[in-house]
Amino acid sequence: MSALRNELRRELRRESALLHIDWTACDGRGLCTELLPELLQRDEWGYPLSLGYGSNVPVPRALMDAAQDAVALCPRQALRMLGR
Amino acid sequence: MTFAEMIPAPRLAEVRPPGTTRLFASGRPAYSAHQRAYGPLPTVRDLSTLVREIEAAGLTGRGGAGFPTSRKIASLRSRTAAGGPPAVVIANGAEGEPLSVKDATLLRHAPHLVIDGLLLAASVAGAVEAYLYAGRDELAVVRQALAERQDASIVRLHEADDAFITGEASAVVNAIAGRAPVPSDHVVRLSESGLGGRPTLVQNVETLAQVALVARYGAAWFRTAGTDADPGTRLVSVCRDRGPTRVAEVPGGIAIEDALHAGGVNPRAVSAVLVGGFHGSWVPAHAFGTPLSPEGLAPFGAAPGAGILMALGFGACPLVVSSGIADYLSMESARQCGPCVNGLPAMASMLRRLAGRERNGGLPAEVRRLAALVSGRGSCHHPDGTARFVLSTLTVFAAEVDAHLAGRCTEVHA
């Protein structure tokens, strides 16, 4: 029982941040989808897609570095990290 | 001391509007008629009491989202009280929805009630600036109303464009700030940072008029109309798929069929009603007894929203009508967000092919896939609302969809 609770807590801690997509700036250049293939697919027009999450994609701790890279390298400056 | 005790009781009893004719009780837009019908604007001595009274009244936003008004005002109030920059209050009378005319009608007939509500909201929120945002013709009436009174010098007017998306709260703030009237990306609420970075309250004009009534007569009076779940009255815009739109003030939780009657439409001549406007959902004729409340409409994925009821007469093909609406919505994208700019026309074209009786069994699945693809992927709710409408069309008119896929149609095509 407590093992399950710890697992849940770990899961929550892991997903400690959100990757926010500014759709008004996004041009679907695809850099973020290359850097975060675990989180983001590409839709048929090239825009990043995380089905079910819309504009705010939870980032597991293991992918934080890749997410920071995506934020820094987005050519349209359409990404940012939001603290929970 | 309760709020009601703060106001001289005898005068109240004389002027309290009976029944459900509340917002239009003055009859004329003149200040004299307004004062005769409602009495003077009460001096609110304890502002937190007014917020509690609005909360007790259960007033929700009448612009579409239906958010509890007291919580919206209170969040702004706490921010200003915490020493932040002075707040801004905006009365939003921009009805982008071509089917909605209730806010324009309210501004033309009862501008003083809206101004009262705006002044009350401004003083509760600690705002030093108040704006009224509406179309040109309505502003002319409001300008005349403002000239009749001395207490509204903080109110400034701003003209709204005539486009679907102009009424979205961040688009309203952008318009008043002198930018293009389109929604912007926001990660913080407008109540935290809106116009000029200040806490901003954008409130629908009907909601503000209701605030003016609650301030005068209290929560208990407000709840004498409507149901526990949907107290008070609300304005509805009722229309046929073609024909004029009528505005009616109805009690909350009214059955859809009674709201149709109030708007001059015979429910027996109607096969379905689009509730909540172009971003809303269809309710079929067998469910016209459903109350027009958030709870009642939830099974249909609908909500009272801005109070729009579009009746679909027998004889009109629902898929053709819906396809026309989807086309319109795809054209009304502000063209800022890729999934909306690209996804909505794609979705509309699939619906158009379905309406045109193309024998392609894959069309409904493709519509559903595109609806899921665009949902949540925009800076405003235009793609979500459009997807909801299109999905509701497929669900409620499933029989028509099957007939169309077989090359037939149960209704006459116009």
Place this chain on the structure above:
Amino acid sequence: MNEALWALGRGTGVVALALLSLSVVLGIVHRSGRPLPGLPRFSVTLVHRDVSLLGAVFTLIHVIALFFDPQAQLNLVDFILPFLGTANPFWLGLGTVASDVLVALILTGLLRRSVGFRVFRFVHWFAYAMWPIALLHSFGDGTDSAAAWFNVVAVLCVAAVASAVIWRLTTGFVEFKKLRTGELP
């Protein structure tokens, strides 16, 4: 010593021209949103950045070497203000203009999240002006402009940038352009 400075100044100038040409080409590839064979999109971006920075470093060495070389007759003011030089003021001035623009490009490029996307993009358009100015400077002011090896380098640079710019102007340039039916003309 002077001979060494002179050679260093000339050599770094030619290398800077080649690097900046490559940078323009990579910038255009980056803008297309397409990856290169073996080079994903984010790598194209990073290589574009690194090649630009390297080009700027070579330009800096080029300028400093020639400043300490008495033959070049460079003054401090020639680092910043164009067309005031003693020898070849016009051709030298083009070099000053190009290096000024390069400094602006590097600064707004590195600080692009602070200056914002609009400022970054506005300044970055000037890369298309900087490159031909730098090329003209290398022809007009360069000691080796008549040498065959220099002409081979210059022709390669011009061919690479010209073909990239022509590709840039075609309609199929952006990866997803054709699919985005909703775009306004």
